[in-house]
Amino acid sequence: AYPYAVDPAELPAVLWTAHGGQAAGTALARVLAGDVSPAGRLPQTWYADDADLPGLLDYDVIGARQTYLYFEGTPLFPFGHGLSYASFAYGDLTARAGDGAVRVSFSVTNTGDVTADEVAQLYARAVDASVPRPRRELLDHRRVTLVPGETAELDFDVPLTAFAFWDVAQDRWRVEPGAYELLAGASSEDVRLRTTVTLDGEPTLPRAVLATGLAAAGFDEQRGIAIVDRTKVSGDAVTPAGPEPGELVYHACDFGRGVREVTVEVAGEGTVELSLDGGPALAVLSPAAPTSGPYDYVSLSASIAAAGVHDVRLKLRGPLRLAHAGFSG
Structure with a gap:
Protein backbone atom coordinates (compact mmCIF):
# COMPACT_ATOMS: atom_id res chain seq x y z
CA ALA A 1 0.00 0.00 0.00
CA TYR A 2 3.03 2.31 -0.32
CA PRO A 3 4.51 4.23 -3.26
CA TYR A 4 7.42 2.63 -5.13
CA ALA A 5 10.63 4.06 -6.54
CA VAL A 6 10.23 2.81 -10.11
CA ASP A 7 11.35 4.07 -13.50
CA PRO A 8 8.50 3.34 -15.93
CA ALA A 9 10.29 4.67 -19.01
CA GLU A 10 10.92 1.19 -20.48
CA LEU A 11 7.57 -0.25 -19.39
CA PRO A 12 4.52 -0.21 -21.69
CA ALA A 13 2.25 -0.48 -18.66
CA VAL A 14 2.33 -0.77 -14.88
CA LEU A 15 -0.28 -2.72 -12.90
CA TRP A 16 -0.21 -2.09 -9.16
CA THR A 17 -2.29 -3.64 -6.41
CA ALA A 18 -2.20 -3.54 -2.64
CA HIS A 19 -3.60 -5.55 0.27
CA GLY A 20 -4.90 -8.31 -1.98
CA GLY A 21 -7.22 -10.89 -0.45
CA GLN A 22 -7.84 -14.53 -1.31
CA ALA A 23 -9.32 -13.59 -4.71
CA ASP A 200 -20.07 33.98 1.62
CA GLY A 201 -18.26 33.36 4.87
CA GLU A 202 -16.71 34.90 7.92
CA PRO A 203 -14.14 37.65 7.37
CA THR A 204 -10.61 37.36 8.70
CA LEU A 205 -10.29 38.95 12.15
CA PRO A 206 -7.21 39.88 14.18
CA ARG A 207 -6.22 37.57 17.02
CA ALA A 208 -7.92 38.62 20.26
CA VAL A 209 -4.79 38.13 22.33
CA LEU A 210 -6.11 40.03 25.34
CA ALA A 211 -8.91 37.49 25.69
CA THR A 212 -7.19 34.25 24.65
CA GLY A 213 -3.47 34.87 24.47
CA LEU A 214 -1.43 32.78 22.05
CA ALA A 215 -1.39 29.00 22.07
CA ALA A 216 2.22 28.21 21.20
CA ALA A 217 1.29 25.60 18.60
CA GLY A 218 -1.22 27.95 16.94
CA PHE A 219 1.45 29.81 14.96
CA ASP A 220 1.06 31.15 11.42
CA GLU A 221 4.70 30.60 10.49
CA GLN A 222 7.67 28.84 12.05
CA ARG A 223 11.35 28.32 11.46
CA GLY A 224 13.31 25.63 13.24
CA ILE A 225 10.40 24.64 15.51
CA ALA A 226 9.03 21.22 16.49
CA ILE A 227 5.60 20.58 17.99
CA VAL A 228 5.83 18.40 21.11
CA ASP A 229 3.47 17.09 23.77
CA ARG A 230 2.52 19.63 26.42
CA THR A 231 1.81 16.92 28.98
CA LYS A 232 1.82 13.12 28.99
CA VAL A 233 -1.96 13.23 28.65
CA SER A 234 -2.94 16.02 26.25
CA GLY A 235 -2.06 19.33 24.66
CA ASP A 236 0.68 20.74 22.45
CA ALA A 237 3.79 22.79 23.09
CA VAL A 238 6.69 23.87 20.90
CA THR A 239 10.48 23.68 21.19
CA PRO A 240 13.48 24.38 18.95
CA ALA A 241 13.93 21.50 16.52
CA GLY A 242 17.71 21.55 16.90
CA PRO A 243 20.55 23.39 18.57
CA GLU A 244 19.82 26.61 16.66
CA PRO A 245 17.12 29.06 17.86
CA GLY A 246 13.59 28.57 16.61
CA GLU A 247 11.14 31.30 15.71
CA LEU A 248 7.35 31.56 15.77
CA VAL A 249 5.25 34.18 13.98
CA TYR A 250 1.64 35.07 14.85
CA HIS A 251 0.03 37.49 12.41
CA ALA A 252 -2.36 40.34 13.20
CA CYS A 253 -2.45 40.23 17.00
CA ASP A 254 -4.81 42.84 18.43
CA PHE A 255 -3.55 44.43 21.66
CA GLY A 256 -6.47 46.84 21.80
CA ARG A 257 -5.77 50.09 23.60
CA GLY A 258 -2.64 48.63 25.12
CA VAL A 259 -0.98 45.92 27.22
CA ARG A 260 1.70 46.22 29.87
CA GLU A 261 2.70 42.64 30.60
CA VAL A 262 3.43 39.37 28.85
CA THR A 263 3.33 36.00 30.62
CA VAL A 264 4.68 32.76 29.16
CA GLU A 265 4.30 29.17 30.32
CA VAL A 266 7.57 27.28 29.80
CA ALA A 267 9.37 24.12 30.86
CA GLY A 268 13.03 23.17 30.69
CA GLU A 269 15.73 25.78 30.25
CA GLY A 270 16.42 28.55 27.76
CA THR A 271 14.91 31.90 26.78
CA VAL A 272 11.88 33.35 25.05
CA GLU A 273 12.38 36.63 23.19
CA LEU A 274 9.33 38.66 22.16
CA SER A 275 9.34 41.28 19.41
CA LEU A 276 6.74 42.99 17.23
CA ASP A 277 6.79 43.31 13.46
CA GLY A 278 10.41 42.23 13.20
CA GLY A 279 11.66 44.94 15.53
CA PRO A 280 14.02 44.63 18.50
CA ALA A 281 13.25 42.34 21.44
CA LEU A 282 10.77 43.93 23.85
CA ALA A 283 11.07 41.20 26.46
CA VAL A 284 13.45 38.32 27.25
CA LEU A 285 12.12 35.68 29.63
CA SER A 286 14.11 32.79 31.09
CA PRO A 287 13.62 30.45 34.07
CA ALA A 288 15.98 31.22 36.94
CA ALA A 289 16.90 27.51 36.91
CA PRO A 290 15.94 24.55 34.70
CA THR A 291 12.59 23.05 35.66
CA SER A 292 12.60 19.52 37.05
CA GLY A 293 11.27 17.98 33.85
CA PRO A 294 9.86 18.72 30.37
CA TYR A 295 6.29 18.68 31.71
CA ASP A 296 6.89 20.90 34.74
CA TYR A 297 5.84 24.35 33.57
CA VAL A 298 6.43 27.68 35.25
CA SER A 299 4.94 31.09 34.48
CA LEU A 300 7.30 33.94 33.67
CA SER A 301 6.26 37.58 33.30
CA ALA A 302 7.87 40.73 31.92
CA SER A 303 6.77 44.31 31.25
CA ILE A 304 6.06 45.38 27.67
CA ALA A 305 4.20 48.22 25.98
CA ALA A 306 2.08 47.38 22.93
CA ALA A 307 -1.16 48.71 21.44
CA GLY A 308 -3.05 48.14 18.20
CA VAL A 309 -2.50 45.29 15.75
CA HIS A 310 0.96 43.78 15.25
CA ASP A 311 2.69 40.59 14.18
CA VAL A 312 4.18 38.86 17.21
CA ARG A 313 7.49 37.03 16.92
CA LEU A 314 8.72 34.66 19.61
CA LYS A 315 12.28 33.36 19.40
CA LEU A 316 13.14 30.29 21.46
CA ARG A 317 16.68 29.48 22.51
CA GLY A 318 17.80 26.30 24.23
CA PRO A 319 15.87 23.10 25.09
CA LEU A 320 12.82 25.06 26.23
CA ARG A 321 9.18 24.08 25.79
CA LEU A 322 6.68 26.90 25.32
CA ALA A 323 2.99 26.17 25.85
CA HIS A 324 1.27 29.57 25.96
CA ALA A 325 1.80 33.32 25.95
CA GLY A 326 -0.69 35.69 27.55
CA PHE A 327 -1.03 39.47 27.70
CA SER A 328 -2.61 41.85 30.22
CA GLY A 329 -3.17 45.60 30.34
Whole structure:
Protein backbone atom coordinates (compact mmCIF):
# COMPACT_ATOMS: atom_id res chain seq x y z
CA ALA A 1 0.00 0.00 0.00
CA TYR A 2 3.03 2.31 -0.32
CA PRO A 3 4.51 4.23 -3.26
CA TYR A 4 7.42 2.63 -5.13
CA ALA A 5 10.63 4.06 -6.54
CA VAL A 6 10.23 2.81 -10.11
CA ASP A 7 11.35 4.07 -13.50
CA PRO A 8 8.50 3.34 -15.93
CA ALA A 9 10.29 4.67 -19.01
CA GLU A 10 10.92 1.19 -20.48
CA LEU A 11 7.57 -0.25 -19.39
CA PRO A 12 4.52 -0.21 -21.69
CA ALA A 13 2.25 -0.48 -18.66
CA VAL A 14 2.33 -0.77 -14.88
CA LEU A 15 -0.28 -2.72 -12.90
CA TRP A 16 -0.21 -2.09 -9.16
CA THR A 17 -2.29 -3.64 -6.41
CA ALA A 18 -2.20 -3.54 -2.64
CA HIS A 19 -3.60 -5.55 0.27
CA GLY A 20 -4.90 -8.31 -1.98
CA GLY A 21 -7.22 -10.89 -0.45
CA GLN A 22 -7.84 -14.53 -1.31
CA ALA A 23 -9.32 -13.59 -4.71
CA ALA A 24 -6.45 -11.28 -5.69
CA GLY A 25 -4.99 -13.75 -8.21
CA THR A 26 -8.31 -14.19 -10.01
CA ALA A 27 -8.93 -10.44 -10.04
CA LEU A 28 -5.48 -9.68 -11.47
CA ALA A 29 -5.87 -12.38 -14.13
CA ARG A 30 -9.18 -10.87 -15.24
CA VAL A 31 -7.60 -7.44 -15.54
CA LEU A 32 -4.55 -8.74 -17.46
CA ALA A 33 -6.79 -10.76 -19.80
CA GLY A 34 -8.98 -7.74 -20.49
CA ASP A 35 -12.13 -9.31 -19.06
CA VAL A 36 -12.54 -6.18 -16.91
CA SER A 37 -11.02 -2.73 -17.10
CA PRO A 38 -9.04 -1.62 -14.04
CA ALA A 39 -10.40 1.35 -12.12
CA GLY A 40 -8.18 1.73 -9.08
CA ARG A 41 -6.91 5.20 -8.18
CA LEU A 42 -3.79 6.08 -6.19
CA PRO A 43 -4.59 7.19 -2.62
CA GLN A 44 -1.23 8.99 -2.34
CA THR A 45 1.37 10.86 -4.36
CA TRP A 46 4.12 8.79 -5.97
CA TYR A 47 7.17 11.05 -5.97
CA ALA A 48 9.68 10.98 -8.81
CA ASP A 49 12.77 11.28 -6.63
CA ASP A 50 13.82 10.87 -3.00
CA ALA A 51 14.82 14.55 -3.06
CA ASP A 52 11.11 15.42 -3.24
CA LEU A 53 10.46 13.71 0.09
CA PRO A 54 10.60 15.65 3.38
CA GLY A 55 12.18 14.37 6.57
CA LEU A 56 10.50 11.27 7.94
CA LEU A 57 9.47 13.06 11.15
CA ASP A 58 8.53 16.37 9.50
CA TYR A 59 4.79 16.73 9.99
CA ASP A 60 4.55 20.35 8.85
CA VAL A 61 2.88 19.53 5.53
CA ILE A 62 2.35 23.21 4.70
CA GLY A 63 5.86 24.43 5.44
CA ALA A 64 7.45 21.41 3.74
CA ARG A 65 4.94 21.54 0.83
CA GLN A 66 4.01 17.90 1.36
CA THR A 67 1.30 15.66 -0.14
CA TYR A 68 -0.82 16.46 -3.19
CA LEU A 69 -2.32 19.35 -1.23
CA TYR A 70 0.88 21.43 -1.28
CA PHE A 71 3.50 19.66 -3.41
CA GLU A 72 4.57 21.96 -6.26
CA GLY A 73 6.92 19.62 -8.11
CA THR A 74 6.14 17.08 -10.82
CA PRO A 75 5.21 13.70 -9.32
CA LEU A 76 5.87 10.36 -10.93
CA PHE A 77 2.17 9.58 -10.52
CA PRO A 78 -0.21 12.06 -8.82
CA PHE A 79 -2.83 11.50 -6.16
CA GLY A 80 -5.96 10.05 -7.76
CA HIS A 81 -4.10 8.72 -10.82
CA GLY A 82 -5.20 5.53 -12.56
CA LEU A 83 -5.68 4.33 -16.13
CA SER A 84 -8.10 1.92 -17.74
CA TYR A 85 -8.66 0.26 -21.14
CA ALA A 86 -11.02 3.09 -22.16
CA SER A 87 -10.78 6.85 -22.48
CA PHE A 88 -13.25 9.38 -21.10
CA ALA A 89 -14.35 12.89 -21.99
CA TYR A 90 -15.64 15.49 -19.52
CA GLY A 91 -18.02 18.36 -20.22
CA ASP A 92 -20.82 20.71 -19.16
CA LEU A 93 -19.44 21.80 -15.78
CA THR A 94 -21.79 24.01 -13.77
CA ALA A 95 -21.74 25.17 -10.14
CA ARG A 96 -24.22 27.08 -8.01
CA ALA A 97 -23.96 28.07 -4.33
CA GLY A 98 -26.95 28.21 -2.02
CA ASP A 99 -28.83 26.59 0.86
CA GLY A 100 -25.67 25.63 2.74
CA ALA A 101 -24.11 23.74 -0.17
CA VAL A 102 -22.60 24.09 -3.62
CA ARG A 103 -24.36 22.11 -6.35
CA VAL A 104 -21.86 20.93 -8.97
CA SER A 105 -22.72 19.03 -12.16
CA PHE A 106 -20.73 17.73 -15.11
CA SER A 107 -20.88 14.92 -17.63
CA VAL A 108 -18.53 12.00 -18.31
CA THR A 109 -18.58 10.07 -21.60
CA ASN A 110 -16.90 6.75 -22.42
CA THR A 111 -15.03 7.51 -25.66
CA GLY A 112 -13.30 4.12 -25.74
CA ASP A 113 -14.16 0.73 -27.22
CA VAL A 114 -14.85 -1.29 -24.06
CA THR A 115 -17.08 -1.03 -21.02
CA ALA A 116 -15.10 0.52 -18.22
CA ASP A 117 -15.32 2.41 -14.94
CA GLU A 118 -14.23 6.01 -14.53
CA VAL A 119 -13.56 7.62 -11.15
CA ALA A 120 -14.54 11.25 -11.68
CA GLN A 121 -12.94 13.56 -9.10
CA LEU A 122 -13.95 17.03 -7.89
CA TYR A 123 -11.37 19.36 -6.33
CA ALA A 124 -11.39 22.94 -5.06
CA ARG A 125 -8.92 25.69 -4.17
CA ALA A 126 -9.34 29.09 -2.54
CA VAL A 127 -8.35 31.73 -5.10
CA ASP A 128 -7.25 34.59 -2.80
CA ALA A 129 -6.81 32.93 0.60
CA SER A 130 -5.57 34.97 3.56
CA VAL A 131 -3.44 32.04 4.77
CA PRO A 132 -1.60 29.23 2.92
CA ARG A 133 -4.24 26.86 1.55
CA PRO A 134 -3.97 23.69 -0.55
CA ARG A 135 -3.20 23.94 -4.27
CA ARG A 136 -6.28 21.79 -4.62
CA GLU A 137 -8.28 19.62 -2.23
CA LEU A 138 -10.49 16.65 -3.02
CA LEU A 139 -14.15 17.43 -2.31
CA ASP A 140 -15.84 14.33 -3.69
CA HIS A 141 -15.56 11.58 -6.28
CA ARG A 142 -17.89 9.24 -8.14
CA ARG A 143 -17.22 5.87 -9.76
CA VAL A 144 -19.40 5.14 -12.76
CA THR A 145 -19.60 2.19 -15.18
CA LEU A 146 -20.11 3.24 -18.80
CA VAL A 147 -20.48 1.26 -22.03
CA PRO A 148 -18.79 2.68 -25.14
CA GLY A 149 -20.43 5.97 -26.12
CA GLU A 150 -22.49 6.25 -22.93
CA THR A 151 -22.66 9.55 -21.03
CA ALA A 152 -23.39 9.95 -17.32
CA GLU A 153 -24.52 13.21 -15.75
CA LEU A 154 -22.92 13.52 -12.31
CA ASP A 155 -24.32 15.75 -9.57
CA PHE A 156 -22.50 16.66 -6.35
CA ASP A 157 -23.97 18.48 -3.36
CA VAL A 158 -20.92 19.77 -1.55
CA PRO A 159 -21.63 21.23 1.93
CA LEU A 160 -20.14 24.65 2.56
CA THR A 161 -18.25 23.15 5.49
CA ALA A 162 -16.09 21.28 2.94
CA PHE A 163 -14.56 24.65 2.01
CA ALA A 164 -13.60 25.49 5.60
CA PHE A 165 -10.07 25.54 7.01
CA TRP A 166 -8.81 25.34 10.58
CA ASP A 167 -8.25 28.95 11.63
CA VAL A 168 -5.42 28.86 14.16
CA ALA A 169 -6.18 32.46 15.14
CA GLN A 170 -9.79 31.64 16.05
CA ASP A 171 -9.12 28.03 17.11
CA ARG A 172 -11.99 26.70 14.99
CA TRP A 173 -13.10 25.86 11.46
CA ARG A 174 -13.99 28.84 9.27
CA VAL A 175 -15.22 29.35 5.71
CA GLU A 176 -13.43 32.35 4.26
CA PRO A 177 -15.50 34.51 1.91
CA GLY A 178 -14.35 34.87 -1.67
CA ALA A 179 -13.78 32.98 -4.90
CA TYR A 180 -13.16 29.24 -5.04
CA GLU A 181 -12.05 27.43 -8.17
CA LEU A 182 -13.70 24.06 -8.80
CA LEU A 183 -11.77 21.49 -10.83
CA ALA A 184 -13.17 18.29 -12.31
CA GLY A 185 -11.02 15.57 -13.80
CA ALA A 186 -9.42 12.14 -13.69
CA SER A 187 -6.79 12.89 -11.02
CA SER A 188 -5.42 15.73 -8.93
CA GLU A 189 -3.23 16.76 -11.89
CA ASP A 190 -5.40 15.58 -14.81
CA VAL A 191 -7.92 18.42 -14.60
CA ARG A 192 -10.39 18.55 -17.51
CA LEU A 193 -12.85 21.27 -16.43
CA ARG A 194 -12.70 24.45 -14.31
CA THR A 195 -15.16 26.99 -13.03
CA THR A 196 -15.32 29.50 -10.19
CA VAL A 197 -17.93 30.04 -7.49
CA THR A 198 -18.08 32.86 -4.94
CA LEU A 199 -18.97 31.94 -1.35
CA ASP A 200 -20.07 33.98 1.62
CA GLY A 201 -18.26 33.36 4.87
CA GLU A 202 -16.71 34.90 7.92
CA PRO A 203 -14.14 37.65 7.37
CA THR A 204 -10.61 37.36 8.70
CA LEU A 205 -10.29 38.95 12.15
CA PRO A 206 -7.21 39.88 14.18
CA ARG A 207 -6.22 37.57 17.02
CA ALA A 208 -7.92 38.62 20.26
CA VAL A 209 -4.79 38.13 22.33
CA LEU A 210 -6.11 40.03 25.34
CA ALA A 211 -8.91 37.49 25.69
CA THR A 212 -7.19 34.25 24.65
CA GLY A 213 -3.47 34.87 24.47
CA LEU A 214 -1.43 32.78 22.05
CA ALA A 215 -1.39 29.00 22.07
CA ALA A 216 2.22 28.21 21.20
CA ALA A 217 1.29 25.60 18.60
CA GLY A 218 -1.22 27.95 16.94
CA PHE A 219 1.45 29.81 14.96
CA ASP A 220 1.06 31.15 11.42
CA GLU A 221 4.70 30.60 10.49
CA GLN A 222 7.67 28.84 12.05
CA ARG A 223 11.35 28.32 11.46
CA GLY A 224 13.31 25.63 13.24
CA ILE A 225 10.40 24.64 15.51
CA ALA A 226 9.03 21.22 16.49
CA ILE A 227 5.60 20.58 17.99
CA VAL A 228 5.83 18.40 21.11
CA ASP A 229 3.47 17.09 23.77
CA ARG A 230 2.52 19.63 26.42
CA THR A 231 1.81 16.92 28.98
CA LYS A 232 1.82 13.12 28.99
CA VAL A 233 -1.96 13.23 28.65
CA SER A 234 -2.94 16.02 26.25
CA GLY A 235 -2.06 19.33 24.66
CA ASP A 236 0.68 20.74 22.45
CA ALA A 237 3.79 22.79 23.09
CA VAL A 238 6.69 23.87 20.90
CA THR A 239 10.48 23.68 21.19
CA PRO A 240 13.48 24.38 18.95
CA ALA A 241 13.93 21.50 16.52
CA GLY A 242 17.71 21.55 16.90
CA PRO A 243 20.55 23.39 18.57
CA GLU A 244 19.82 26.61 16.66
CA PRO A 245 17.12 29.06 17.86
CA GLY A 246 13.59 28.57 16.61
CA GLU A 247 11.14 31.30 15.71
CA LEU A 248 7.35 31.56 15.77
CA VAL A 249 5.25 34.18 13.98
CA TYR A 250 1.64 35.07 14.85
CA HIS A 251 0.03 37.49 12.41
CA ALA A 252 -2.36 40.34 13.20
CA CYS A 253 -2.45 40.23 17.00
CA ASP A 254 -4.81 42.84 18.43
CA PHE A 255 -3.55 44.43 21.66
CA GLY A 256 -6.47 46.84 21.80
CA ARG A 257 -5.77 50.09 23.60
CA GLY A 258 -2.64 48.63 25.12
CA VAL A 259 -0.98 45.92 27.22
CA ARG A 260 1.70 46.22 29.87
CA GLU A 261 2.70 42.64 30.60
CA VAL A 262 3.43 39.37 28.85
CA THR A 263 3.33 36.00 30.62
CA VAL A 264 4.68 32.76 29.16
CA GLU A 265 4.30 29.17 30.32
CA VAL A 266 7.57 27.28 29.80
CA ALA A 267 9.37 24.12 30.86
CA GLY A 268 13.03 23.17 30.69
CA GLU A 269 15.73 25.78 30.25
CA GLY A 270 16.42 28.55 27.76
CA THR A 271 14.91 31.90 26.78
CA VAL A 272 11.88 33.35 25.05
CA GLU A 273 12.38 36.63 23.19
CA LEU A 274 9.33 38.66 22.16
CA SER A 275 9.34 41.28 19.41
CA LEU A 276 6.74 42.99 17.23
CA ASP A 277 6.79 43.31 13.46
CA GLY A 278 10.41 42.23 13.20
CA GLY A 279 11.66 44.94 15.53
CA PRO A 280 14.02 44.63 18.50
CA ALA A 281 13.25 42.34 21.44
CA LEU A 282 10.77 43.93 23.85
CA ALA A 283 11.07 41.20 26.46
CA VAL A 284 13.45 38.32 27.25
CA LEU A 285 12.12 35.68 29.63
CA SER A 286 14.11 32.79 31.09
CA PRO A 287 13.62 30.45 34.07
CA ALA A 288 15.98 31.22 36.94
CA ALA A 289 16.90 27.51 36.91
CA PRO A 290 15.94 24.55 34.70
CA THR A 291 12.59 23.05 35.66
CA SER A 292 12.60 19.52 37.05
CA GLY A 293 11.27 17.98 33.85
CA PRO A 294 9.86 18.72 30.37
CA TYR A 295 6.29 18.68 31.71
CA ASP A 296 6.89 20.90 34.74
CA TYR A 297 5.84 24.35 33.57
CA VAL A 298 6.43 27.68 35.25
CA SER A 299 4.94 31.09 34.48
CA LEU A 300 7.30 33.94 33.67
CA SER A 301 6.26 37.58 33.30
CA ALA A 302 7.87 40.73 31.92
CA SER A 303 6.77 44.31 31.25
CA ILE A 304 6.06 45.38 27.67
CA ALA A 305 4.20 48.22 25.98
CA ALA A 306 2.08 47.38 22.93
CA ALA A 307 -1.16 48.71 21.44
CA GLY A 308 -3.05 48.14 18.20
CA VAL A 309 -2.50 45.29 15.75
CA HIS A 310 0.96 43.78 15.25
CA ASP A 311 2.69 40.59 14.18
CA VAL A 312 4.18 38.86 17.21
CA ARG A 313 7.49 37.03 16.92
CA LEU A 314 8.72 34.66 19.61
CA LYS A 315 12.28 33.36 19.40
CA LEU A 316 13.14 30.29 21.46
CA ARG A 317 16.68 29.48 22.51
CA GLY A 318 17.80 26.30 24.23
CA PRO A 319 15.87 23.10 25.09
CA LEU A 320 12.82 25.06 26.23
CA ARG A 321 9.18 24.08 25.79
CA LEU A 322 6.68 26.90 25.32
CA ALA A 323 2.99 26.17 25.85
CA HIS A 324 1.27 29.57 25.96
CA ALA A 325 1.80 33.32 25.95
CA GLY A 326 -0.69 35.69 27.55
CA PHE A 327 -1.03 39.47 27.70
CA SER A 328 -2.61 41.85 30.22
CA GLY A 329 -3.17 45.60 30.34
